[in-house]
Structure formats: C-alpha cells, structure tokens
Amino acid sequence: MTENPAKPVHLAVYDTWADWETGHTTAHLTRRGHRISTVGFAAGTPVTTMGGLRILPDLSLADLRPEDSSLLILAGAELWDSGDELAPFAAKAREFLAAGVPVAAICGATAGLAREGLLDDRPHTSAVSFYLAGQPGYAGAGQYVEADAVTAGDLITAGPTEPVAFAREVFARLGVYKPDVLDAWYRLFHDSDASAFPVLMAAEEAGDA
Known part of the structure; x- marks a missing residue:
C-alpha cells in the first residue's frame, strides 16, 4: 500500500447521486492509501443516493478549498438533469481547475461542467455528444471525443457506462x-x-x- 497522501480525494455527494459510478475509484484509492472525504452542501446533513443509501457528508462545499485537496470527483445524479441545483459543484470544479487541482466528472456531472463552460476548450467525453449539445451555453462540440474516458490536463471525463475506465484515468492521473x-x-x-x-x-x- 502506498503512503497515505497528505491531501484527501474529495468525493461530491448529493441527493440522487449515482453511487455505483465511483465505487471502483474510491475503493481502490482507499486500498492504495488515499483518504476519501465526502463533500455535500452541508456537513452532517444526509443525502440519499440513487441506490437508496444515506450518506453524511464530511465537509460543506463552501469550506472545500482546492489547496486542501488532491482531486475532486463529481458523479452523475438525476439532479444534474432536472435544473441548476447542483451548479455550485460545477462552480467549485472551476475553482479547482483554475488552481491546477484535477477534477474527475462522470455521467450527468459532465453536463454540469458543460453548462459552466468548462468543456468548451478542453477535450472531453460524456454519454453521447448530443447529450452535451443540448446543454445551455455549451460550445465545446469540437472538443468532444468518442472514447470511454478522456483525460485532458487536469480534467477527466467519462460516460455513465464506463466507471472502470473512469477509475483507470483517475489512477493514472494520481500515479496510483x-x-x-x-x-x-x-x-x-x-x-x-x-x-x-x-x-x-x-x-x-x-x-x-
């Protein structure tokens, strides 16, 4: 097992979070000595995943600072497609990328990043290209890549059917x-x-x- 890094990996959690999409990633990061810290809108306020599990976030989103993290993981959720409730998590991803701290987004979280304008000038993927094409303000069609998962500098993206490829890219980025x-x-x-x-x-x- 690798030495436990000083900075944890932060996993965003919110209602309707697709909990299976990050299972490989967090399980094997933990096996390799990484600490996983969950981040919600409010620390200690439970969220319920799409699979019906209740999670108590360790940290409030407002208190999350890029300099205290090694990676931010954003999973899919029904809420990404039903409105802008999760937009603050996409805004936090912008802070991370601006600070040179990696962000990994899978499934519906890619739509949130698209609406935030974070995919306009970076190679990326998602479920299908027309899913992102329908997102307000998205101008990154020319950067879309037909692949199971894509790493572009500090940004990792993947579609909903590729949790293992998503984990692979995270492990490569962190040198696991x-x-x-x-x-x-x-x-x-x-x-x-x-x-x-x-x-x-x-x-x-x-x-x-």
Missing part, C-alpha cells in the same frame, strides 16, 4: 499504480481478462497493488 499494473487492473475489471490476474497478484506481493 505503475503503468503495467494499471493496464492489468483495467484488463481484469473491465475485460475480465484472466491473464491480468497473475500480474496483479505479483504486484500485490511486491506492495505495488
């Missing part, structure tokens, strides 16, 4: 695994490639997985 181990991790969890298992077992024995 060596490249060969990351490749094996992805092949095992995404492709069910049995040949990847011995690679991961050897890496675990060596303290690299």
